[in-house]
Amino acid sequence: MAAAIMPVMFAGNQRIKAADTGEKITIAFTHDLHSHIEAFETLEDGNRNLTGGFSRIAAQIKSLKKEKGQVLVVDGGDYSMGTLYQSLYATDSAELSLLADLGYDAVTLGNHELDYGEDGLAESLKAAAKKNSVHPVMVVSNINWEKSGGRGTVIKEGFDAYGGKAYEVITKGNIKIAVFGIFGKDSASCVNDSPLVFDDCVESAKAVVREIKAKESPDLIVCLSHSGTAADTSKSEDELLADKVPGIDVIISGHTHTTLSEPIKVNDTYIAGCGCYGMQLGQITLVKNARGRWSVDEYKLIPINASVDEDTDIKEKVEQYTSLIDDKYLKSFGLTKNQVIARNGVEFEDAEEVYTRHCELKLGNIMSDAFAAIGRKYAKLADDVVIGIVPAGYIRETYVKGDITVDDIFNSYSLGIGADKTVGYPLVCAYLTGSELKLAAEVDASLSDVISGVSLFTSGMKFSFNENRLILNKVTDVCLVDESGQEVMVDNDKLYPVIVDLGTAQSLGRIKSTSFGLLSVVPKDKNGRPLASMEAAIIYDGGKEVKAWDAIRQYMQSFDNDADGIGQIPEKYMETEGRKNNNTNLKLWDLVRSPNKYAAMILGAAVAVIAAAAGIITAIVKLVGKRKKK
Numbered sequence: 001m002a003a004a005i006m007p008v009m010f011a012g013n014q015r016i017k018a019a020d021t022g023e024k025i026t027i028a029f030t031h032d033l034h035s036h037i038e039a040f041e042t043l044e045d046g047n048r049n050l051t052g053g054f055s056r057i058a059a060q061i062k063s064l065k066k067e068k069g070q071v072l073v074v075d076g077g078d079y080s081m082g083t084l085y086q087s088l089y090a091t092d093s094a095e096l097s098l099l100a101d102l103g104y105d106a107v108t109l110g111n112h113e114l115d116y117g118e119d120g121l122a123e124s125l126k127a128a129a130k131k132n133s134v135h136p137v138m139v140v141s142n143i144n145w146e147k148s149g150g151r152g153t154v155i156k157e158g159f160d161a162y163g164g165k166a167y168e169v170i171t172k173g174n175i176k177i178a179v180f181g182i183f184g185k186d187s188a189s190c191v192n193d194s195p196l197v198f199d200d201c202v203e204s205a206k207a208v209v210r211e212i213k214a215k216e217s218p219d220l221i222v223c224l225s226h227s228g229t230a231a232d233t234s235k236s237e238d239e240l241l242a243d244k245v246p247g248i249d250v251i252i253s254g255h256t257h258t259t260l261s262e263p264i265k266v267n268d269t270y271i272a273g274c275g276c277y278g279m280q281l282g283q284i285t286l287v288k289n290a291r292g293r294w295s296v297d298e299y300k301l302i303p304i305n306a307s308v309d310e311d312t313d314i315k316e317k318v319e320q321y322t323s324l325i326d327d328k329y330l331k332s333f334g335l336t337k338n339q340v341i342a343r344n345g346v347e348f349e350d351a352e353e354v355y356t357r358h359c360e361l362k363l364g365n366i367m368s369d370a371f372a373a374i375g376r377k378y379a380k381l382a383d384d385v386v387i388g389i390v391p392a393g394y395i396r397e398t399y400v401k402g403d404i405t406v407d408d409i410f411n412s413y414s415l416g417i418g419a420d421k422t423v424g425y426p427l428v429c430a431y432l433t434g435s436e437l438k439l440a441a442e443v444d445a446s447l448s449d450v451i452s453g454v455s456l457f458t459s460g461m462k463f464s465f466n467e468n469r470l471i472l473n474k475v476t477d478v479c480l481v482d483e484s485g486q487e488v489m490v491d492n493d494k495l496y497p498v499i500v501d502l503g504t505a506q507s508l509g510r511i512k513s514t515s516f517g518l519l520s521v522v523p524k525d526k527n528g529r530p531l532a533s534m535e536a537a538i539i540y541d542g543g544k545e546v547k548a549w550d551a552i553r554q555y556m557q558s559f560d561n562d563a564d565g566i567g568q569i570p571e572k573y574m575e576t577e578g579r580k581n582n583n584t585n586l587k588l589w590d591l592v593r594s595p596n597k598y599a600a601m602i603l604g605a606a607v608a609v610i611a612a613a614a615g616i617i618t619a620i621v622k623l624v625g626k627r628k629k630k
Contacts, residue, residue: 023288024297025175025220026068028061030075031254032276034082034112034396035095037318039306040277040411041400043350048400049305052278054318056304058102058311060281064302065103068285070172073103074179075136076254077110077187077226080124082277082396084337084410085321087329087423090120093128094321096135100128101317104136105170108181108224110254111190116417118151118195122158129162138164139181139224142204144197151195166208169216178218180208184227184237187255192506201227201237205245213247220286220294223248228256229264229271242266249294250284261301268293274301329423333550335406342404342556342567346574351398354455358448358467360580362573363398364390364457367413370555371427371548372459375499378539378546379429384482387437387460387498393453394425394501404569406553413549416503419535425501426545428537430508430523432498434490437461438478439521443511444580445474457579462487464581473595476583495528501548505534 039053065071079095080086088094099107113121128135138159145156167180182205188198205223212218227237234240238253243266251271253260259275263284274282285298326336348363372388375381397411416425432440440456445465448455460481465474480488480496500508511521523531531537539546559567 023175023219024070024285025172025177026064026071026283026285026298027222027250027252027272028064028071028073029252029272029282029284030057030274030278031226031252032078032110032257033075033080033095033278034078034276035080035086035414036083036277037085037094037098037321038083040083040397043348043398043400051303051305053304053310054098054102054278055310055312055315056308057278057281058314059309060302060304061102062311064281064283070175072170072172072177072179072222073105073136074222074224074252075099075104075107076224076252077108077181077183078112078254079107079110081112081115082411082414084325084329084407084414086414088321088324089116089423090123091127091328092321092324093124093131096124096128097131098314098317098321100132100135101314106139106168106179106181106224107136108226108254109138109140109183110226111183111187112415114191114194114196115415116423117421118154120417120421122154125155125158125162125164135162137168137170137179138162139167139179140164140183141166141180141208142183142199142201144199147197148195152197155195167212169212169218175220176216176218177220177222178212178216179222179224180205180212182223182225182227182241184225184255186228186237187226192503201225201241202244205241205248209245209247219288220249221247223251224254225251226254229253229258229260229273230256238271239264239266242269242271250286252282259301263296263299270294270296272299278304280304330406332544335553337405337407339406340403340566341406341409341553342559342569343562344399344401344404344569346399346569347401348398348573351395354392354395355452358455359582360576360578361457362576363395364392365459365577365579366555366569366573367395367552368457368459370552371499371501373558374546374551374554375427375429375497375539378427378541379497379499381429381497383497385460385480385488385496386483387458387480387496389440389459389461389498389500389504390457391453391504391507392448392455392457394504399569403566404556409553409556410549413501413552416501418502418545418547419538420545422545424547424549425503426547427499427539427551428502428505428534429539430498430500430505430531430534430537431495431526431528432521432523433492434494434496435492436521437480437490437496437498438463438475438492439519440508441465441478442472442475443519446471459579462579462581464583466583466585468584468586470595495524495526497526498523499539502534502538505537 036052037054039050041050085094170177182201183198225238229238230236238251248269253271253273257276258273260273264271272284274280280301283300286294287297289295349361368388368390372386376386396414417423418426441463444456462479464477478490482488508521511519557567562568
C-alpha cells in the first residue's frame with residue numbers, strides 16, 4: 001500500500017509546487033478531422049448520436065479562451081478527405097479556410113492531404129492563402145524538398161505561397177511557444193505515389209529542436225506529429241520520438257485516430273490525442289515546474305455534441321460552403337447532398353468495429369455487393385463469377401437506421417481521387433487467378449489481427465480460416481459464388497474479374513515489393529497481361545468514371561421502392577451470410593491439413609534454424625569435452 005500511495009502523494013506535491021510558479025498555458029487541439037465540417041450522426045456503442053461540427057468546435061474554443069485566457073489552438077493533420085466538403089479542396093480549401101476562421105494558430109500535413117496529388121495540395125494551399133490573410137501556420141520539418149524533385153516543386157510553390165515552414169514561434173501572453181511539425185514514417189507509406197520525400201522523423205526532430213533552442217530560446221516546444229501511437233511501444237512512432245528527442249514538451253499525436261483519456265508521458269514529454277472527426281476537442285493545460293520543465297495541470301477531452309451551442313458566425317460560413325457542393329461536384333451526378341437514396345431498417349455495425357472485429361460484417365457485405373453488381377454492369381461482364389472486394393481500411397462511416405442520404409453514402413467511402421482529378425476513387429476491374437484469390441484470403445486471415453485495416457469484405461467469394469494455424473497457412477477452404485448464388489470450386493489457374501476501388505488496386509500491385517517478393521498478387525487484364533497502370537482498368541459510364549461511393553448509391557437506389565419511390569435496404573442484410581468463417585478449434589487435423597507452399601517455407605526455415613542451433617550446441621559440447629580431456 002505504501003509503495004502504491006507514496007508516488008501519488010509525491011506527484012501531488014509536485015503539482016502544488018509547480019502551480020506556485022504562476023506560468024500556465026492551455027493547448028486546445030484536434031487531429032484527423034477528415035473534412036467533418038458539419039455535425040454528423042454515427043453509432044457509438046450501439047447508440048445513435050449527433051457529434052462534431054466546426055460551429056460547435058468554434059464555440060468550445062471561444063469558451064475555453066474565455067475560461068483560460070491564453071490558449072494555443074493546433075491541429076495534427078489529416079484535416080481533409082472524409083466528407084463531401086473535400087470536393088472543394090483544390091478550389092476553395094474549405095477545411096483550411098475554416099480552421100483560420102476558428103482561430104487555429106498552427107496545423108501540420110497528414111497523409112490524406114496528399115491524396116489529391118501535387119496539384120491538388122498546391123492549389124488548396126494557394127486558395128486558403130488567398131481567402132484568409134491571417135491563417136494557421138503550416139509546419140512540417142522533415143520534407144526533403146531537394147530530393148522530392150520536379151513533382152515536389154509544385155507543392156513547394158503552394159507551400160511557399162501559404163507561408164509554410166519547419167517551425168513557428170507563437171507568443172501567448174508572456175509565454176514563447178515554438179511549434180514544429182513531423183510527417184511520420186507510416187504516414188508516408190500510406191500515400192499512393194507520393195510526390196514528396198521525407199527525412200527520418202527522429203533525426204529531423206533532433207535537428208529542428210537544436211535550431212529552435214539555439215535561435216529562439218522558447219519557453220515551450222510543441223510538436224504536431226502525424227505519426228501516431230501503437231499498443232506495441234516498439235512500433236509507436238510518437239513514443240519513440242519522445243524517447244529519442246529530449247526537449248519536446250508536448251506532442252499532439254495524429255494519424256492513428258488514437259483517443260488518449262490521459263496523456264502518455266515519456267521522460268519529460270507528454271503525448272496527447274483526442275480521436276478523430278472532431279468528436280472531441282482536446283485540452284491540455286501545463287504549468288512550469290521547479291526544474292523549468294512543464295507538468296500537466298489539467299487534461300480533458302471535451303465532447304462535441306448536441307449539448308454544445310453552435311457559433312452562429314461559423315455556422316453561416318459553413319452553410320456557404322455547403323451550397324457550393326451541389327453546384328461544383330454533385331450536379332454532374334444528377335444528385336444533391338441531402339437527397340434521400342434509401343431507407344434503412346438494418347442495424348449495421350459501428351464503423352469502429354470494421355477495425356476491431358476480424359469477421360464478416362453486414363456493412364462490408366452491402367458495400368462489396370455494390371461493387372460486384374455495379375462493376376458487372378458498367379464493365380459489361382458476362383462471367384458467371386464476379387468478385388467484389390472492400391478492404392476495412394477504406395470504410396470510413398456506417399449507415400444508421402432511417403433515411404440514407406447522398407451525404408451519408410459519400411462519407412462511408414470517401415477516400416481518394418481518380419484519373420479525372422475529381423474526388424472519390426473510381427472502381428476498377430482487374431483479373432486475378434484463383435491462386436491469387438486464395439492468397440488474398442490468406443492475407444486477410446493472417447494479417448488482419450496484426451495490421452489494422454487489411455481485413456477484406458467480399459462478394460462472390462467465401463472462405464474459412466483457423467486463427468490457430470501457422471501464419472500464411474490459416475485459410476482452410478475457399479470457394480466462389482456465381483450470379484445465381486451457387487458455390488463454385490476455385491480453379492487456381494483461371495482468371496476471375498475482381499471489382500475494387502483504384503486505391504485498393506494500387507495497393508494490391510505493391511504486395512510483392514512490400515513482402516520482399518514472398519507474396520505476389522499481380523492485377524491483370526482479361527487476357528492475363530499484367531496491368532502497367534491501374535488507371536488503365538478504371539470502369540467508365542459513358543466516358544465518366546464510376547466512383548466507388550456512387551456505385552454504393554446506385555446499388556441502394558436499385559432496391560425495391562416504397563410508396564415514396566425510395567429504395568428499401570433488403571432484409572437479407574439483417575444477418576451475415578457465412579462469407580468469412582473463423583474456425584478456432586485446436587484439433588490436430590484442423591491445424592495441419594492442407595498445408596500450402598508458405599507453410600512449407602516457414603517450416604523449412606524453422607527446421608534450418610533448429611538444425612543450426614543443434615549444430616552450434618554439438619560443437620560447443622565437443623569443444624568443452626576437448627578442454628576437459630586436456
